[in-house]
Amino acid sequence: MKNTIKNSKKGILMVIMFTTMLSFANNASLFNIKNEAKRTSLTLLNVKQGNLLSVKDVNGIVLYKESMQKSGNYTKGFDLTALPDGSYVFELDKDMEINTIPFTVKSNIVLFDKEKETTIYKPMFVVKDNVVMLTKLALKEAPCHIKIYFLGDHGEELMHAETVENTKTITKAYKLAGLKYGGYKIVCNSDGREFTKAINI
Structure with a gap:
């Protein structure tokens, strides 16, 4: 029983520390997007080696997948206009959370909706x-x-x-x-x- 209590205290302490870290993280943007006519430049801040970036369609089918090769900032250009009209999402799978960046493609125009960005812990x-x-x-x-x-x-x-x-x-x-x-x-x-x-x- 003592071990259970000790573990509970450790778990609560971990959550408190984790919540504090997240409160700082939420004040800063984790990524930047530069959307041009034929090219979308995605910059992810403070990624770690092994984090997984993917592009999925509305059914969850993976259209693109890449593992981060080094820690730091990541920048890459994507031609999203080639995708069929529909809803998609950039997904960054990290150690303790999953960040999603939804976007739509319509008539070769790519639109990002910042209000629908989510973080799953x-x-x-x-x-x-x-x-x-x-x-x-x-x-x-x-x-x-x-x-x-x-x-x-x-x-x-x-x-x-x-x-x-x-x-x-x-x-x-x-x-x-x-x-x-x-x-x-x-x-x-x-x-x-x-x-x-x-x-x-």
Whole structure:
């Protein structure tokens, strides 16, 4: 029980620090877009090596994908006018968040809507002494559906399910001691995304 309390305190401290960092980040733009007749220049600020940039259509189909080769600022030109008329999104998948930049193409004209830019915060999982701490920012109070599965010889067995909502900061601790020994999978569905964490005890 003491370990659970200690982990809870650590998780709350991580969320507080993470929220403070985000408050500074939200005051500065993470990217710049220069839209010309035939070329859109995208500049992403402070990317890290391994961050993933992609262009997706309205159905989530990936049309372009690139992994950042170095940390720092990233600039690249795209000819988006070649795309069929429709809605698209630039998506930057980072360590702790996913930034989306939506745009539309109509009659070879590319339009960006700054009001529809979004940031989805990924859940953080910390495992220690058979206790799993899950923390997630949900600044728009989007519900988070959490399921824990035991991975046995006969497939997945649901051990726990719950929905957390009406909160900007989700902090949950799950004690796996006393349950079956083996592999577990925690699934967190929120903001139209699914995040998973594999655990062995």
